[in-house]
Amino acid sequence: MITTDGLTKRYGPVLAVDCIDLDVRAGDIYGFLGANGSGKTTTVRMLLGLVLPTSGTIRLLDEPMPRAAHSVLPQVGALIEGPAAYGHLSGRSNLALLDAAGPGGPRRTRRARVDAALEQVGLARVSSRQVRAYSLGMRQRLGLAAALLRTPRLLILDEPTNGLDPQGIREIRDLLVGLHAQGTTVFLSSHLLAEVEQLCTRVGVLDRGRLVLQDELTVLQQPTGRTVVRTPDAERAHGLLDGRVEHRDGDRIVVRRTDAAALNSLLVGQGVRVHELGPERRTLEQVVLAATTESPEVAP
Amino acid sequence: MIVVELRKLLTRPRTWITIALIDALPTLVAVLLALTDVGPRPGTGPAFLSAVLADGTLFPLAALAMVLPLFLPVAVALTAGDAIAGEAQTGTLRYLLARPVGRTRLLVAKLVAVIAFVLLTVLVVAATGFVVGALLLGDAPLSSSVSGTSLTQQELAWRTVLALGYAVLAMLGVASIALFFSTITDSPPGAAMGALAFLIASTLLLTLDAANALQPYLPTRYWLAFVDLFRDPILWRDVGFGVLQQGVYVLLFLGAAWANFTTRDITS
Numbered sequence: 001m002i003t004t005d006g007l008t009k010r011y012g013p014v015l016a017v018d019c020i021d022l023d024v025r026a027g028d029i030y031g032f033l034g035a036n037g038s039g040k041t042t043t044v045r046m047l048l049g050l051v052l053p054t055s056g057t058i059r060l061l062d063e064p065m066p067r068a069a070h071s072v073l074p075q076v077g078a079l080i081e082g083p084a085a086y087g088h089l090s091g092r093s094n095l096a097l098l099d100a101a102g103p104g105g106p107r108r109t110r111r112a113r114v115d116a117a118l119e120q121v122g123l124a125r126v127s128s129r130q131v132r133a134y135s136l137g138m139r140q141r142l143g144l145a146a147a148l149l150r151t152p153r154l155l156i157l158d159e160p161t162n163g164l165d166p167q168g169i170r171e172i173r174d175l176l177v178g179l180h181a182q183g184t185t186v187f188l189s190s191h192l193l194a195e196v197e198q199l200c201t202r203v204g205v206l207d208r209g210r211l212v213l214q215d216e217l218t219v220l221q222q223p224t225g226r227t228v229v230r231t232p233d234a235e236r237a238h239g240l241l242d243g244r245v246e247h248r249d250g251d252r253i254v255v256r257r258t259d260a261a262a263l264n265s266l267l268v269g270q271g272v273r274v275h276e277l278g279p280e281r282r283t284l285e286q287v288v289l290a291a292t293t294e295s296p297e298v299a300p
Numbered sequence: 301m302i303v304v305e306l307r308k309l310l311t312r313p314r315t316w317i318t319i320a321l322i323d324a325l326p327t328l329v330a331v332l333l334a335l336t337d338v339g340p341r342p343g344t345g346p347a348f349l350s351a352v353l354a355d356g357t358l359f360p361l362a363a364l365a366m367v368l369p370l371f372l373p374v375a376v377a378l379t380a381g382d383a384i385a386g387e388a389q390t391g392t393l394r395y396l397l398a399r400p401v402g403r404t405r406l407l408v409a410k411l412v413a414v415i416a417f418v419l420l421t422v423l424v425v426a427a428t429g430f431v432v433g434a435l436l437l438g439d440a441p442l443s444s445s446v447s448g449t450s451l452t453q454q455e456l457a458w459r460t461v462l463a464l465g466y467a468v469l470a471m472l473g474v475a476s477i478a479l480f481f482s483t484i485t486d487s488p489p490g491a492a493m494g495a496l497a498f499l500i501a502s503t504l505l506l507t508l509d510a511a512n513a514l515q516p517y518l519p520t521r522y523w524l525a526f527v528d529l530f531r532d533p534i535l536w537r538d539v540g541f542g543v544l545q546q547g548v549y550v551l552l553f554l555g556a557a558w559a560n561f562t563t564r565d566i567t568s
Contacts, residue, residue: 048398050566073400080398084391088313101304102399146395 001026001154001185002047007056009042016042018209019056024187024202029180031196031217032189033288034206040189041081043206044158047187048078061154074104077152079160083143087132091123091142094131099149117145122171136163144172148179155179158189173199197284207292220287223279227260229253229267230276237272254280301405305413318378319421322371323428326363330429334436348527352437359433360426361460361530367425368467368523372418373499376471379417380478381492383410384561388486388568403562411479411554418471422464449532459534463526466539470523473546474499476553477519483561486568516541519549 002024009017017039024030034040045051047058049066058065060072085094095114099105105113118124121141126134134142140163147155160176161169176186176199190196196203203220205213213220226246231237234251241263246254255263264277282290309315329349333339339353348362384407387393396406451459478495485491502518505511515521522542528535 045394045566048394049400050394050397052563052565069400070402073398076398078395078398080394082391084395086308086390086392089311093311097304097308098395098399101301101396101401 001028001061002030002187003059004047005057007043007046007058008054009039009046009051010054015209017046017053020206020209020211021214022204022211023214024185026185027180027183028202029176029186029188029200031200031203032187032206033191033193033196033203034189035191035292038206039209040191040206041158044078044080044156044189047156048073048076048080050080070103074102074150075153076156077147077150077154078156078158079143079147080156080158082159082162083139083146085131085139085142085146088130090128091131091134091138091145092118092127094142095146095149098146102150105150113149117148120148120175121145137165137168140164141168141172144175152184154185154187156187156189159191160188161190161192161195169195193285193288203284205288205291213287213291217284221281221284223281225256226280227255227263228276228278228280229255229263229274231267231272231274233272236270237267240267240270240272251275301401301409302412305409306416309413309417315379315417318375319424322367322375322421323424325371326359326366326425326429327432329363329366330359330432330436348530352433356433356435356437357430357456359437360429361463362433363425363429364422364463364467365524365527368470369520372421372467372471373474374496375421376414376418376474377478377492377495377499378488380410380414380475381482381490381495382488383414383479384482385485385488385491386482388566389488391568393568394566397566404558407479407483407558407561411475414475414479415468415472418468418475422467422471426460426464451530451532459529463529466526466529466542469543469546473519473549473553476550476557480553480557480560483557483564517545519545521545 002022004020004022006019006021007017008015008019020043022043032040032043042051046053047060047065049069052066060068061075063072065072085091086097089097092114095117096110099110099113100107115124118127121144123138123141123145126138131139131142140160144157144160147157155176157176161172164172173195176188180186188196188200197217200217203213203215203217204211229237230252232251234248234253237253238245238248241253241255244256246256248254260277260279264274267274267277330352333349333353337353340350348358348365352359352362384393387396397403401409474495477498478491481491481494482488485494499520502520505518506515506521522538522545525538525542528537528539
């Protein structure tokens with residue numbers, strides 16, 4: 001759905017995006033992670049033809065961008081760096097104007113399209129109120145509704161849950177999962193690891209303009225080959241497993257040994273009480289931190 | 301897209317407030333003239349104003365001559381300056397372009413909306429001028445040309461249409477300059493001020509003898525040449541220069557606006 005080849009953007013002396021090769025496949029919920037200022041938004045803008053790449057190529061839905069923008073973008077819904085709307089118009093009028101601005105989309109069915117989009121994001125009840133009077137969360141929902149207007153094949157969402165309360169975040173997550181189940185591919189740019197971990201099937205990590213990691217989430221989180229043991233008799237267990245303990249932290253011991261069952265029977269046979277024993281899996285946070293260099297906050 | 305832009309223009313309260321304010325000045329002048337019966341002496345004050353006390357049908361032209369030098373350009377510069385920069389400021393520009401709306405198409409639609417605004421304003425001013433002129437001012441069927449000979453109603457009518465067209469062209473020049481500035485900044489007042497600074501500089505240089513060599517090329521030089529359309533016979537020289545010159549300004553600045561906007565990174 002999205003492939004880039006050596007995509008690069010240079011702003012004067014600053015290399016904002018450095019030779020990245022994105023590979024987003026049909027049916028993915030792709031989590032595009034990176035700290036603030038790591039180049040996520042510039043990449044998203046290049047995908048949509050707003051910012052022109054310094055070098056490299058982009059293919060969206062198997063067509064070259066930005067050359068094929070006219071035929072590709074109607075099938076893409078986007079939320080870019082927060083929502084935007086005309087404050088003096090109602091939510092409904094805003095969507096109708098945006099729908100009328102794009103190519104295609106017959107006038108006859110416009111009202112139905114707008115209604116459906118408003119219904120999907122839960123804004124139907126306040127749709128005739130001026131956007132000026134909307135809360136941040138309502139504006140965010142309106143932005144999502146605008147992205148969903150043409151039932152896109154690909155959704156490119158930049159921080160879609162910004163400004164939403166936990167209930168709203170949950171609703172949006174359910175909405176995205178539902179759309180994904182119907183065959184929509186989702187490209188989700190975010191700096192919230194938890195959000196990506198819960199939702200995404202594939203992950204790309206951007207660090208100071210470079211794509212340092214890109215893989216299936218299940219691959220990134222597969223067992224590390226080590227076993228974690230939690231036991232109240234940590235001292236004894238440590239002694240028994242001498243030489244194989246990777247490190248010990250209170251009652252938690254990380255053991256270099258692939259076979260958890262054998263380890264369990266060894267400990268229990270020696271009378272060591274075991275609370276918990278299982279293969280170690282890394283959290284997404286650990287994966288990302290390992291892949292990125294330190295102090296991402298000050299990344300140029 | 302053009303329909304969308306027109307709808308945006310017409311649903312916006314600001315459009316109508318601006319037109320009402322522009323319209324207020326000539327109306328005020330008409331009321332004052334009617335109450336005091338003291339007109340400017342012939343040859344002084346805004347064009348046509350000395351004649352309207354006797355013949356109210358000339359008042360639409362007098363009203364136009366009043367708003368053309370300052371009010372109308374300011375309004376046009378604000379509207380055209382807002383065209384792209386305003387969308388950038390509210391953040392809607394990125395969503396329009398990602399819809400997608402082609403950049404050239406958007407620019408053309410914005411230009412058409414600005415022209416519609418100019419036409420609307422000029423028509424409202426002329427219509428109000430006609431009504432207050434007929435109601436408040438003299439109705440002696442003078443219908444005289446500026447040269448003193450008399451014109452038939454028919455002649456006066458088509459010359460008025462020509463004059464309106466000329467005024468619209470002059471405003472198109474202003475709109476092009478403001479539209480260009482609108483594509484290089486994300487601040488609508490900044491774009492409007494840029495265009496106005498250009499016009500003010502031009503007006504200033506016109507009063508300066510040392511700038512004689514520059515004067516034929518300044519955009520405001522021939523603005524009021526439409527008065528020549530009411531001479532008998534019509535004095536085409538300045539009107540012709542004016543049309544030519546505004547045409548060059550429009551092409552130049554629209555070309556620059558297009559070249560800039562279609563190749564620019566949208567980071568707003």
